[in-house]
Amino acid sequence: MRLTVNGIERELSTRPLDTLLNALREELGITSPKAGCQQGGCGACTVLIDGEPRRSCLTPLVAVDGATVTTVEALGEPGNLSPVQAAFYEQYGLQCGFCTPGFVLATTAMLERNANPSREQILEELVGHVCRCTGYVKIVAAVEAAARGDVSEAALEAGATGPSRREPEVLVPGSPA
Amino acid sequence: MKAVGARLPRYDGVGHVTGRTRFVDDVRIPGTLWAKALRSPHPHAGIKRLDTSKAEKHPGVHAVITHKDVPRNVYGHLEALGVPADEPLLADDDVRYKGQPIAVVAAEDEATALEAVELIEVEFEEREPVFDIRKAYDADAKPFHQWGPAFPHFGPYASRRIRKGDVDDAFERADVIVQGVYRPQAIEQLPIEPQVGLSVPEPDGRLTIYSCTQAMYFSMGVVAAHLEWPLNKLKFVGGTVGGGFGGKVDTATETITALLALKANRPVKWRWTREEEFLCSSTRAPWHMELADAVTSDGWLLGRKMITLHDAGAYTRFSSYGVTKHSFHHTGAYTIPNLRFDGYVIYTNRSPTSAMRGFGVTSVSYAVEIHMNRIAETLGIDPLELRLKNANRIGDLTANRVRLSDPSTVPVVLAAADRIGYELGAEFKQMTSEPRSGDLLPDHLLTSVARDGGAETDGRGA
Numbered sequence A: 001m002r003l004t005v006n007g008i009e010r011e012l013s014t015r016p017l018d019t020l021l022n023a024l025r026e027e028l029g030i031t032s033p034k035a036g037c038q039q040g041g042c043g044a045c046t047v048l049i050d051g052e053p054r055r056s057c058l059t060p061l062v063a064v065d066g067a068t069v070t071t072v073e074a075l076g077e078p079g080n081l082s083p084v085q086a087a088f089y090e091q092y093g094l095q096c097g098f099c100t101p102g103f104v105l106a107t108t109a110m111l112e113r114n115a116n117p118s119r120e121q122i123l124e125e126l127v128g129h130v131c132r133c134t135g136y137v138k139i140v141a142a143v144e145a146a147a148r149g150d151v152s153e154a155a156l157e158a159g160a161t162g163p164s165r166r167e168p169e170v171l172v173p174g175s176p177a
Numbered sequence B: 001m002k003a004v005g006a007r008l009p010r011y012d013g014v015g016h017v018t019g020r021t022r023f024v025d026d027v028r029i030p031g032t033l034w035a036k037a038l039r040s041p042h043p044h045a046g047i048k049r050l051d052t053s054k055a056e057k058h059p060g061v062h063a064v065i066t067h068k069d070v071p072r073n074v075y076g077h078l079e080a081l082g083v084p085a086d087e088p089l090l091a092d093d094d095v096r097y098k099g100q101p102i103a104v105v106a107a108e109d110e111a112t113a114l115e116a117v118e119l120i121e122v123e124f125e126e127r128e129p130v131f132d133i134r135k136a137y138d139a140d141a142k143p144f145h146q147w148g149p150a151f152p153h154f155g156p157y158a159s160r161r162i163r164k165g166d167v168d169d170a171f172e173r174a175d176v177i178v179q180g181v182y183r184p185q186a187i188e189q190l191p192i193e194p195q196v197g198l199s200v201p202e203p204d205g206r207l208t209i210y211s212c213t214q215a216m217y218f219s220m221g222v223v224a225a226h227l228e229w230p231l232n233k234l235k236f237v238g239g240t241v242g243g244g245f246g247g248k249v250d251t252a253t254e255t256i257t258a259l260l261a262l263k264a265n266r267p268v269k270w271r272w273t274r275e276e277e278f279l280c281s282s283t284r285a286p287w288h289m290e291l292a293d294a295v296t297s298d299g300w301l302l303g304r305k306m307i308t309l310h311d312a313g314a315y316t317r318f319s320s321y322g323v324t325k326h327s328f329h330h331t332g333a334y335t336i337p338n339l340r341f342d343g344y345v346i347y348t349n350r351s352p353t354s355a356m357r358g359f360g361v362t363s364v365s366y367a368v369e370i371h372m373n374r375i376a377e378t379l380g381i382d383p384l385e386l387r388l389k390n391a392n393r394i395g396d397l398t399a400n401r402v403r404l405s406d407p408s409t410v411p412v413v414l415a416a417a418d419r420i421g422y423e424l425g426a427e428f429k430q431m432t433s434e435p436r437s438g439d440l441l442p443d444h445l446l447t448s449v450a451r452d453g454g455a456e457t458d459g460r461g462a
C-alpha cells in the first residue's frame, strides 16, 4: 500500500484490511487521529482523504491505496498555527482536546468548500463529531471566527518557542540575499 | 485575582489543535503488548472452573493473569479511610455483574490477545440476578454479599443517618403531608477517550504507569496496595485526561496492566473498546428516593422524612461517599427544622456505579426540586414563592448543622424569576438573604437558626 501522508510518500506494511487509523497510529506514529469508538460514531479519528473528511476507523487501508492523507500535524505547528487551529485555540473551542483534531480537520475541509458557511451549514457539517466537554457553543464560535478570518496574530503564533516563524528576525533591513 | 473575568489562553490549547498533546494511547514505547480481558457474560454466576492453559500456549501471548496472580486481590477504593473492601480486582469464585473481568491476556497485538481470550475455558453456574434497588431492599431479597443487601459501613450505623429536631411532632402538627418517590436512572459518563493504561517495567525494577485517571495519587495507592509494593517503586505519569466526568476516578486499567507487565516483562497497554465503556465501566448510579414532607397550608416546611436507596451495582467503590454527600443536601436549598434521613448503599448485579459530575447531589436536587413543585401544586400556591419562603438564609442551620454564612437561594430564585419574566408578589421581590426575623422567623424555625455562642461551624466544614 502506498499513501501520501502529510506530504510524504509512504510505503505501508500494515495489512490491507486493517484500518487507516491503525496504519497511521501504529505504523507511522501519527497519533492525532484518536481511537474514540472505532465504530464510526464519534469523529475523533477523522482525517482528510484527498481533502475530504473521512473516519479513518472505518476506512480499510486497501480502500485508500494511492490517496493523499492529511492530519492536523500538517496544518500547522506550535508558533505557526493554521487559521482554523488558531481560532479553536483562541475561542476556547476545546477542553480535554481529544475530539479537537477531528473538529479542526472537518472545519478546515468545510471552509475550503464554502468560505462563508451559515450557522445551519456549520451544524450540519459537524453533526457527526461528538464532543463531551465543551457543549459545542465554543466550537461553533471558533468555526465562525475562522470563517470570518477573526483570528489574532498572537493566536496564529501561539506556542512559538524560538523567534517567530512568521516574521524572521532581520538584523540589517534590505541586506542582500 | 488576575484570572477572574480575563480571557487567558489555555496552557494546553496549542497542543490540542496541533495534535501534539500526548494522551496515554499516544505514548509510544517499543515492544508494547496489548491486553484484552475475558469478561463475565452473566450478571451473576458462580465460577466452577477456570482454565487458561490453552490461552497461555497460544503463539504471540506473553502473559495471562487471573485472581491467582494478584498479591492482594480484594482492595477497596475507600479502604484507606477505614471503609472495608468488597471488590476483587479479578473475579475469584463468582461474578456479580456482566462484564466483570475474570482473566486478562497480554499479546503481541489486539487481535492475538482476542484470540487467546477465546481460548480461555470457564464454566459458570448461573444465578438469579437482581437489577432493581427497591427489590433488592425487600425483606425476602436474596443477598449476594456477606453483609446482606446493603453495605453497612457508616460508622456504627448500617445507613447514612441524619436526625434533627423532632420529626414526629412536625408530622403531627402538619396541615398536609406531601409524598413522592423519585427514581433517576444510570448515566454513562462517556468521555471520548476510553479507559486506557500503559505500564512499563523499568530496568531498575520499578514500574512506570501512564494513566488517564482523574485521581493520580489515589490510583497510585490502589496499584501499590494490590501489588503489595511500596509507593516509591511506582512512577505515575498522568494529568492528560481525554474527558472523565467522574468516570475515570476508579482505577480501571492501571493495576491490571502493571501485573501483566511484570509477568511478561514487557510494556503492556490496555485500551477499552467503546462497547466495554458502555457495558462494563462504572456509571452514575440509579437512585430510589422516597420523600414525605410535613407542611402547613400556608407553605412552611415543618419536617421531612426521607429514605434513599443508592444503587452501588455489584461492588461499593465510592458509594458510601456519594450517599454521604447526598445526605447533606437532602433539604435542597431550603431550611427544614425537623429531619429524619436514612441513606442505604444497596447491591444489585449491575456494573458498579461511581462518580459523575455532582456525585450524589444531582439525584437529590432533582428529587427535591420536583417535590417542591408537587408541594406547591398540592397547596395551590406559587412554586417560586414557596421556594423563597423556605429558602436558606444567613444564620440558618443545614441538615448537618452547618451554619450558613452566604446562602444563595434567594438571589438565585429572584434572578431566575427576573430572567424568565416571572411576576412575584411584592413581599417576595424585596427578599434578601439577611438573617430571619419577623414573619420569616416563625416559632418552628427557632431551633434552626444559630444562636450566639453556639457550637456550630462556620459553613466550611461538613
Ligand code: FES
Pocket (backbone or CB within 6 Å): A034, A035, A036, A037, A038, A039, A040, A041, A042, A043, A044, A045, A046, A055, A056, A057, A058
Ligand atoms: S473512532 Fe472513528 S468515529 Fe469514533
Ligand code: FES
Pocket (backbone or CB within 6 Å): A094, A095, A096, A097, A098, A099, A100, A130, A131, A132, A133, A134, B192, B242, B243
Ligand atoms: S474537548 Fe473533550 S471531547 Fe471535546
